[in-house]
């Protein structure tokens with residue numbers, strides 16, 4: 624897999640306070656990287672450092688194998704971004720706003736504006752003035768502006784923030800289309816897990832400036848999400864049977880009568896049978912799934928405990 628953004632030991636201090644601490648991240652070509660963390664975790668600061676808007680205190684950022692230096696700007700032509708809220712000229716139309724942007728950055732490809740308006744689904748409202756636009760439409764126009772230069776990377780800081788469920792769905796579909804049909808690598812931040820759970824290929828979980836985990840979504844699903852929940856009358860005896868008779872080590876005790884078993888090849892009925900054979904009353908056994916929200920909260924709480 625080719626890494627397009629490589630971040631090594633990145634640290635940022637503001638007035639002696641570390642807001643980003645020794646962060647390592649790898650964003651691969653063609654993927655959607657979901658950058659998850661509560662407000663103030665340091666997501667925007669990292670995105671700004673990638674875009675050379677904020678200078679790192681230490682550490683290294685490489686984009687397409689080129690180290691980002693305070694004087695680097697050429698690489699930015701290959702990155703589209705929305706950091707914080709996208710601003711537009713309210714009295715101009717969507718098309719005029721994009722044309723103005725193209726003039727400003729020196730793109731004279733006539734078709735570019737038309738093309739991106741079509742991609743983001745704003746072709747029919749291209750001649751509407753921005754003050755008539757909904758938040759979702761403005762976000763889509765922001766993405767149109769970010770991709771009008773045909774960048775290979777798109778960096779979006781909380782693009783779904785404040786949108787209604789339909790707006791969220793629209794943006795999700797748009798991002799998948801940009802990834803799948805246009806091969807764009809996308810880094811998207813959010814503080815709401817469910818917003819990016821379904822589209823991210825990799826997630827990076829950040830809290831208090833530290834990257835707690837970087838993991839492929841398929842790994843999260845396979846390893847952490849599926850579990851067997853068993854309700855029993857005797858916890859101690861159950862853990863003994865699980866460990867000694869069935870060789871199961873990966874389990875979690877929820878309470879005195881409930882245990883969760885993760886990543887096991889042993890079938891539900893086999894486990895049930897063994898427990899019953901050993902005189903344990905099994906009041907329930909069923910397959911369940913953790914959602915990413917729980918996984919995320921667990922990591923964040925664990926991170927706080929360690930801090």
Ligand SMILES: Nc1ncnc2c1ncn2[C@@H]1O[C@H](COP(=O)(O)OP(=O)(O)OP(=O)(O)O)[C@@H](O)[C@H]1O
Pocket residue numbers: 637642660661662663664665666667668669781814
């Ligand atoms: N220019 C600055 N000067 C001082 N402190 C700053 C500056 N920029 C950011 N910070 C601080 O750095 C921390 C991380 O902020 P950042 O905006 O990167 O977080 P975030 O994860 O993007 O959160 P949010 O979702 O709220 O934007 C915050 O405590 C913020 O106050």
